[in-house]
Amino acid sequence: MHAEHCVWTIGTNRIKQKSEILLRGASHAFKILATGCMEQYDPRRFWKQTRTEREIAHRPAQKLTMKGELPPKGAGVAEADPVFAKYATLCSSCHAEDGKGNGAAAGGLNPKPRNFHDKAWQAKVDDAHIYGVIEKGGAAYGLSGSMPAWGAVLSKDEIEGLVKKIRAWGKN
Ligand code: HEC
Numbered sequence: 001m002h003a004e005h006c007v008w009t010i011g012t013n014r015i016k017q018k019s020e021i022l023l024r025g026a027s028h029a030f031k032i033l034a035t036g037c038m039e040q041y042d043p044r045r046f047w048k049q050t051r052t053e054r055e056i057a058h059r060p061a062q063k064l065t066m067k068g069e070l071p072p073k074g075a076g077v078a079e080a081d082p083v084f085a086k087y088a089t090l091c092s093s094c095h096a097e098d099g100k101g102n103g104a105a106a107g108g109l110n111p112k113p114r115n116f117h118d119k120a121w122q123a124k125v126d127d128a129h130i131y132g133v134i135e136k137g138g139a140a141y142g143l144s145g146s147m148p149a150w151g152a153v154l155s156k157d158e159i160e161g162l163v164k165k166i167r168a169w170g171k172n
Contacts, residue, residue, distance in 0.1 A: 082161075083158065083161035083162060083164070086154065086161070087165060090154075091162070094106050094109065094113040095116065096113075099115070099116035099165075100117055101114055109144070109146050110144075111143075113146075113147070114147075116166045117169050119170060127167070129141070130163045130167075131159055131163050133147065134150050134159050134162055134163070135151040135154075135159055137149030
């Protein structure tokens with residue numbers, strides 16, 4: 001009776017083990033088949049593509065890179081730097097995105113928009129002068145009237161931010 005019971009237990013355990021292996025194998029095979037078949041119908045890469053396209057379409061131009069692409073995550077030029085966003089919209093058409101003064105609208109201007117990398121000019125002017133020209137325009141300082149007055153458009157903080165930005169260009 002005792003021995004018989006033992007054999008029976010071992011027997012059922014074997015069956016249990018075997019069916020478990022079979023089941024596992026079957027579910028594994030199913031997974032491989034399913035993912036393999038899904039791959040070619042996988043819509044996720046299209047979601048990603050349309051999401052990027054939609055994001056580009058909804059962004060104002062200054063929030064994109066010069067090539068019209070999304071800026072790399074974390075390095076979003078305009079988002080990370082609101083001063084640069086202002087500069088890109090209001091100033092870069094004349095002074096250029098890199099501050100060198102040869103923006104798209106600079107061609108017909110005489111005198112040319114200031115190149116902010118010009119070290120001699122940087123040394124000649126103080127912050128108050130730069131602030132004043134931005135606020136009141138070139139004409140108020142006996143400079144070209146093509147340099148508009150921005151006092152009505154920009155806040156004190158924004159003008160101060162622009163002065164800092166222009167100063168930073170003077171260092172390289
Ligand atoms: C329509 C073209 C135009 C735009 C837009 C423009 N500027 Fe100018 N800017 C000029 C021109 C032209 C001069 C050169 C004036 C001169 O030398 O007589 C100038 C000169 C300057 C100067 C130097 C002044 C000096 O002492 O020589 C500063 C600073 C300046 N701009 C800042 C800005 C900022 C900041 C913005 C945007 C908020 C801006 N400008 C937008 C045309 C422009």
